[in-house]
Amino acid sequence: MWRRTFRATLRAGLGPGATGAVAGAPGARVGSCRFAGSDSEKAAGPSPGGRVSAELIEHLERLALVDFRNREGVARLQAAIEFAGQLRAVDTDGVEPMESVLEDRCLYLRADEVVEGSCAEDLLQNSQQTVEEYFVAPLGRCYTEVTSLCQNKVNNIQS
Amino acid sequence: MLGLSLREVSAALKQGQVSPMELCQKCLSLIKETKFLNAYITVAEEKALKQAEESEKRYEKGQALGVLDGIPVAVKDNFSTAGIETTCASSMLKGYIPPYNATVVQKLLDQGAVLLGKTNLDEFAMGSGSTDGIFGPVRNPWSYSKQYREKRKQSHHRADEDSNWLITGGSSGGSAAAVSAFTCFAALGSDTGGSTRNPAALCGLVGLKPTYGLVSRYGLIPLVNSMDVPGILTRCVDDAAIVLGVLAGHDPKDSTTTQDPVGPFILPILRDVSKLCIGIPKEYNVPELSSEMQAFWSKAADLFASKGAKVVEVSLPHTSYSIVCYHVLCTAEVASNMARFDGLEYGHRCNVNVSTEAMYAATRREGFNDVVRGRILSGNFFLLRENYDDYFVKAQKVRRLIANDFVKVFNSGVDVLLTPTTLSDAVPYLEFIKEDNRTRSAQDDIFTQSVNMAGLPAVNVPMALSSQGLPVGLQLIGRAFSDQQLLTVAKWFEEQVQFPVIQLQELVDNCPTFSQHEKLGLVSLKR
Numbered sequence: 137m138w139r140r141t142f143r144a145t146l147r148a149g150l151g152p153g154a155t156g157a158v159a160g161a162p163g164a165r166v167g168s169c170r171f172a173g174s175d176s177e178k179a180a181g182p183s184p185g186g187r188v189s190a191e192l193i194e195h196l197e198r199l200a201l202v203d204f205r206n207r208e209g210v211a212r213l214q215a216a217i218e219f220a221g222q223l224r225a226v227d228t229d230g231v232e233p234m235e236s237v238l239e240d241r242c243l244y245l246r247a248d249e250v251v252e253g254s255c256a257e258d259l260l261q262n263s264q265q266t267v268e269e270y271f272v273a274p275l276g277r278c279y280t281e282v283t284s285l286c287q288n289k290v291n292n293i294q295s
Numbered sequence: 296m297l298g299l300s301l302r303e304v305s306a307a308l309k310q311g312q313v314s315p316m317e318l319c320q321k322c323l324s325l326i327k328e329t330k331f332l333n334a335y336i337t338v339a340e341e342k343a344l345k346q347a348e349e350s351e352k353r354y355e356k357g358q359a360l361g362v363l364d365g366i367p368v369a370v371k372d373n374f375s376t377a378g379i380e381t382t383c384a385s386s387m388l389k390g391y392i393p394p395y396n397a398t399v400v401q402k403l404l405d406q407g408a409v410l411l412g413k414t415n416l417d418e419f420a421m422g423s424g425s426t427d428g429i430f431g432p433v434r435n436p437w438s439y440s441k442q443y444r445e446k447r448k449q450s451h452h453r454a455d456e457d458s459n460w461l462i463t464g465g466s467s468g469g470s471a472a473a474v475s476a477f478t479c480f481a482a483l484g485s486d487t488g489g490s491t492r493n494p495a496a497l498c499g500l501v502g503l504k505p506t507y508g509l510v511s512r513y514g515l516i517p518l519v520n521s522m523d524v525p526g527i528l529t530r531c532v533d534d535a536a537i538v539l540g541v542l543a544g545h546d547p548k549d550s551t552t553t554q555d556p557v558g559p560f561i562l563p564i565l566r567d568v569s570k571l572c573i574g575i576p577k578e579y580n581v582p583e584l585s586s587e588m589q590a591f592w593s594k595a596a597d598l599f600a601s602k603g604a605k606v607v608e609v610s611l612p613h614t615s616y617s618i619v620c621y622h623v624l625c626t627a628e629v630a631s632n633m634a635r636f637d638g639l640e641y642g643h644r645c646n647v648n649v650s651t652e653a654m655y656a657a658t659r660r661e662g663f664n665d666v667v668r669g670r671i672l673s674g675n676f677f678l679l680r681e682n683y684d685d686y687f688v689k690a691q692k693v694r695r696l697i698a699n700d701f702v703k704v705f706n707s708g709v710d711v712l713l714t715p716t717t718l719s720d721a722v723p724y725l726e727f728i729k730e731d732n733r734t735r736s737a738q739d740d741i742f743t744q745s746v747n748m749a750g751l752p753a754v755n756v757p758m759a760l761s762s763q764g765l766p767v768g769l770q771l772i773g774r775a776f777s778d779q780q781l782l783t784v785a786k787w788f789e790e791q792v793q794f795p796v797i798q799l800q801e802l803v804d805n806c807p808t809f810s811q812h813e814k815l816g817l818v819s820l821k822r
Contacts, residue, residue, distance in 0.1 A: 233691030237750030258394035
């Protein structure tokens, strides 16, 4: 009976997003992958998140504190968003979100007893800037004020 | 000697046929000879020799700690190891020396295992090729095997085409290469979306992903807290069971480990499979699956049936959405987990001192590669307030549907699922890098990641050699916490298929530390 699995016509789609593994990467050169199925995969329709605007990029960079402001980065993000948009096709009415596979078990707490520690010196050793038992950070200042200043510095460091 | 199983070499140590120091030295030599594989990031030679020396003293007194005493092992470089640099193959942690051991590492050391070093991986375990770390890609030892080279000669390729070496798969490729090339007897990997099973399949090894909650994650630098599991790579199923027996169990430092008693993982020899029900998920027969892989899968199903097992087709209806669901959940959790790397307490720190935020941003820009940064940005997008329900919560709901698919199948009487592990055998590096990391991961993780989402145990068992002379493996998936039963079935399957030993004749011939007798032992067919 399992033989049906193997006799199934492979080129016919197996359901929505069945070829999602390769369909979700618009612009990816599927043809160059030797295991690729048909070349007619296309990404799911545009997500309501829509185009990745400049404000969104800046907002994400601020939140993530990760700089990815070039065309390739934006394209990747766009692709990732469109890929994720395929989830909309799934009917999840009445389904509770699953946070952990161990949800039917209790997470337990340890007794509040100190059994190890007192290793401040070991921990401080891994930091590049310390003063006595303090980790040293630059003074907090508004990110946008100094963004361009830092950009230049970073560019100089990287070049 | 290096080609023996864990149990065999342990017996040899006990009987004095070889000493822990000799064994350690042989392994260290072989690591040097196989440096071109780039399997190891750090070789802890002095520490290893010291551990071997202590083991030798114990054996002399007849006080061996257990089966693992004196056995050389390797650990993926995203497990914290006290006093040994732990980099996750990233600039962010280059030079970072943890002050503690991961629980699984400690457990191995407590049993007397000799830690040879830390193995290479994709940066922060993100990838399916072990090609994207700062220390460069890992080469698959099978690229240099007699089996592969003979086939290439037949197809008129130059046998010494060194530039066309094959990938190991990932992200635990270094661990896989280390075990496959006989430099150690077992290695730890991690498995978040298939990162242990994928390289196991491409390198002809047993790659076990235990049930989520069975093995402690304390000290494993986290990628996706709800899916990460330490993985075990060995050359045979029995060895994996031995290591699992040492690692499994409750850890007070990881509250996601089960408090139920576990093990021992001693595998009975299965003689009668007539009571076994094997499920073949029909949705796994995707167009991208190579026809050769499909044939092996079919052959394996036939094998079970011919020996009396019940083999049925089953359905996991939400399979086609699992890679998308995984993508959202993975990037979201990654975005959160990577937030700890700010250059302040450990790791790389840039020279920018204008403001805290600027320092963080520049540090992270310098420390992370494109893959990591891309995932962080995507993850943060899905976690934005306006997107949270539509993407993150939605994905969590789909995760439940996927997990329920498995539960339904197992409740219908199926004991074990049989699926491919990878789409095909190992591909050349030059071909692999034609697509970007995310595309490759989406393609290569297809059979493996839904298992992580459901938290189930799964194991890759090498089956046969492909028409190219390269390993092909199949995946067995069991119900949660049925790791022992799963491995029992895997052991039966392994015994049936008799996967051949890799023949690294050329490699070994060039290695001066091996005697002629040993060289023969290394390359002859076992079992």
